[in-house]
Amino acid sequence: MVRQTRHQPAELDNIDRKILGALSEDSSRSYAELSEIANLSAPAVHDRVKRLKRDGVIKGTVAVLDGCKLGRTLLTFLVVDTSSYSATRELLKFAERPEVEELHTVAGDGCVLVKVRAIDTEALESFLMEIQSLEGVRAVRSYITLSTFIERGPAPIPAA
Structure with a gap:
């Protein structure tokens, strides 16, 4: 097969x-x-x-945790603009951080999209300073989430 x-x-x-x-x-x-x-x-x-x-369709079996009940109430999306591919790859070191839920390279205005769930604004600010201190990071835009209406993975419906 x-x-x-x-x-x-x-x-x-x-x-x-x-x-x-x-x-x-x-x-x-x-x-x-x-x-x-x-x-x-x-x-x-x-x-x-x-x-x-x-076949990799089921990547894992996990419990879906409530970030707010775990004390991580500040959900933020970061768009990180880097000057080079190596700078973009350097952001992968943040993948092991507990506050990082997702990390994607993207097309458009930025290079990397990071989903971060921080404890508070001070923790977010500290995290932002770490990212901004990386060589090759030109800019970081933050989008703090006020409400979440839906958050889920892909549905097993037929592809169009």
């Missing part, structure tokens, strides 16, 4: 999508529960989940 590349969509049928939808709602569901949803036996569901993991 040919393994999927990162950008090549996996071949999914409607049963796979039912399983993925159920797991995306609650990843702690048992194979027995999933088998009822998918109308398959539990061993058949287990085989499908194993394949979905092997």
